[in-house]
Amino acid sequence: MKIAVVGTGYVGLVTGTCFAETGNQVVCVDIDERKVKMLQGGEIPIYEPGLDVLFDRNVAEGRLQFTTNLSEGIKEAEVIFLALPTPPGEDGSADLKYILKVADDLGNILDHYAVVIDKSTVPVGTAEKVTAAIAKNAKVDFDVVSNPEFLREGVAVEDFMKPDRVVVGTTSAKAKKIMEKLYAPLVRQGNPVIFMDERSAEMTKYAANSFLAMKITFMNEIANLCEKVGANVDDIRRGIGTDSRIGKRFLFAGIGYGGSCFPKDVQALAKTSADYDYDFRILKSVMDVNYDQKKKLLPMVNSYFNNDLKGKTIAVWGLAFKPYTDDIREAPALENIEALLQAGAQVVVYDPEAMANVKGLLGDQITYCHTPYAALDDADGLMIFTEWPQFRTPEFDKMGKLLKNKVIFDGRNLYELEQMKELGYTYFSIGRGCVD
Numbered sequence: 001m002k003i004a005v006v007g008t009g010y011v012g013l014v015t016g017t018c019f020a021e022t023g024n025q026v027v028c029v030d031i032d033e034r035k036v037k038m039l040q041g042g043e044i045p046i047y048e049p050g051l052d053v054l055f056d057r058n059v060a061e062g063r064l065q066f067t068t069n070l071s072e073g074i075k076e077a078e079v080i081f082l083a084l085p086t087p088p089g090e091d092g093s094a095d096l097k098y099i100l101k102v103a104d105d106l107g108n109i110l111d112h113y114a115v116v117i118d119k120s121t122v123p124v125g126t127a128e129k130v131t132a133a134i135a136k137n138a139k140v141d142f143d144v145v146s147n148p149e150f151l152r153e154g155v156a157v158e159d160f161m162k163p164d165r166v167v168v169g170t171t172s173a174k175a176k177k178i179m180e181k182l183y184a185p186l187v188r189q190g191n192p193v194i195f196m197d198e199r200s201a202e203m204t205k206y207a208a209n210s211f212l213a214m215k216i217t218f219m220n221e222i223a224n225l226c227e228k229v230g231a232n233v234d235d236i237r238r239g240i241g242t243d244s245r246i247g248k249r250f251l252f253a254g255i256g257y258g259g260s261c262f263p264k265d266v267q268a269l270a271k272t273s274a275d276y277d278y279d280f281r282i283l284k285s286v287m288d289v290n291y292d293q294k295k296k297l298l299p300m301v302n303s304y305f306n307n308d309l310k311g312k313t314i315a316v317w318g319l320a321f322k323p324y325t326d327d328i329r330e331a332p333a334l335e336n337i338e339a340l341l342q343a344g345a346q347v348v349v350y351d352p353e354a355m356a357n358v359k360g361l362l363g364d365q366i367t368y369c370h371t372p373y374a375a376l377d378d379a380d381g382l383m384i385f386t387e388w389p390q391f392r393t394p395e396f397d398k399m400g401k402l403l404k405n406k407v408i409f410d411g412r413n414l415y416e417l418e419q420m421k422e423l424g425y426t427y428f429s430i431g432r433g434c435v436d
């Protein structure tokens, strides 16, 4: 099949590369000339495990190409994916300007039947808006399908190649057939392609992300209560996660969710609810709790240093919003670093993948280190914001010698309390009481 992918970011590049891998002829389009130049030169602008192998193979075999020219990109394409940004607008709703701009352009240039697929996360009713925008000037027949993406950054290739399910919203029999053909190689193990109408597909994506954000947030509230009643949230997690109705995943307490999806999607669903005069009370609580949770470690830091961070050096491990990605959008680390800087602390950071992105944002306001241990050298304490595996079993003795104070503020509950006690650390974590 000939496929065009418009928008070559995290989702677009993975989508394009994976569909090339299943034998399709793919052209990825982006307006960012620097990005397209990098891709044409064989360089991947994001960090995503496993993507490089597929990317190299498909570029070498001529199935994966890149352009800034939309007309060239969609030439003869049977399907056209829109993997464009849908950032929150000022009122929290998803901003559709990128999508509708491309839809407008498509109306002017489309010269053959194509299925235009909304892969971006878009509010209910967007397929109709995209259809109207294309139809304004279109001289040919076309269908607009909603096909939300459920991949997780960090395991995006695996998620895309072996999806738990594929959700397709369409009422067109012709588009349905094409979508079945497109996804057949990815669901050979029997995972379902679930067909529904466009509005339900759009809603499914928001329901999934909001549910997961709620699950995390519920556990964070349990953790906060654990601190008050003297219980250990890790034990609660084990105790409830084994119940198959609850499930083991997304039960880890921490300093809140971040990333490019959960915060904006929960906000957008809340806005949709408001637009339809529905008071979605749980969503409001999820947003409120997560807002506070991201700053959960700061009072602990302040109290340890007697509310005087001036001149103190705080080491930070982990900047990305989660492990295995360089994505720092809405990462809890950023808010905390800003608060530390405002309080007069020096901040020295290490992250295996996300430092370049943070440098682009904060420049020389903080110091970047090439190893986790270098960040600890003469630091007054350590804060942990991302659960990269390499932080899980560090050399505690070495750390103790490098740090001025053996104190760790752990936003991801990486270490056992007993172990920290034995090693003589002062250890703050989430929902487990303090080890002193």
Ligand code: NAD
Pocket (backbone or CB within 6 Å): 006, 007, 008, 009, 010, 011, 012, 029, 030, 031, 032, 035, 083, 084, 085, 086, 098, 101, 102, 119, 120, 121, 122, 149, 150, 151, 152, 153, 260, 261
């Ligand atoms: P991104 O910002 O990484 O990529 C978007 C790309 O679109 C950028 O490269 C940008 O230059 C390009 N672009 C903007 N306007 C364009 C235009 N007119 N023509 C061509 N290209 C244009 O975003 P992303 O993380 O890939 O997310 C895309 C969508 O997918 C969003 O709606 C997001 O909510 C959704 N989504 C993201 C994830 C994720 O994990 N990142 C997962 C599922 C769904």
